[in-house]
Amino acid sequence: MPHMVISYAKPVEKQVDIQKLVQDVWDGANETGLFDPKSIKSRALPVEHFASANGDQLFVHVDAKLFAGRTDAQKQDMNQRVFDKIAALVSDDVAISVEAIDMDTENYLKR
Template sequence: MPHFQIDYSGNLEAIVDLSGLCERIRATAADLETFPMPGIRVRAVRVDHYAIADGDPKHGFIDISIRLRAGRAADVKADATAKIFEAAKDYLAPIMQTHSIALSLEMRDIDPGLSLKTGTIRDHLEAHS
């Protein structure tokens, strides 16, 4: 049940295709064994109130947070983190050449004893080849 949350400064909405970024992250994650495909959830949340660096409103940020159930080896998590970060960085590279944007990513473990969940997504997935 990996959750990918993209917090972004509101001033980027007009210049970054955030749906496209969500899809790039989803597709990259789905190709990695670290992230079970039926549990992948990617969402982007606009942040309207922020202050960055010297306070110039031209600066923007994209912060990606990955939460997943604990239990994976450190090297597996490091590799997955690097691959997701590279996918986001590659996707944003053309925009970052012309705009002031801070990009960050962090992965955190979810304690399975403190994380309850239920759902029917697996029941509704069509068989994939």
């Protein structure tokens, strides 16, 4: 952990190399020093259909799923690092959000 799940408006692909986005989000999590690099996973999922009060505003959102036990300050640091990595890639009119989500180890299965 963490699993860095990136959701983005598909048109973002016109301005960003998505593989670089995936790598930069991974780098942001890794730079915190909180995780074994082998345990960090980053992936991107395009969203073709979306609606918001802002019409067709493009977005990049990251759900950072991690096992409980990190302090709020540690999670905020990770979120800010990831946010800054994304902001360096996308234009200013793209909405960016990052959320750290604590997971319960008793309810997580992995093979």
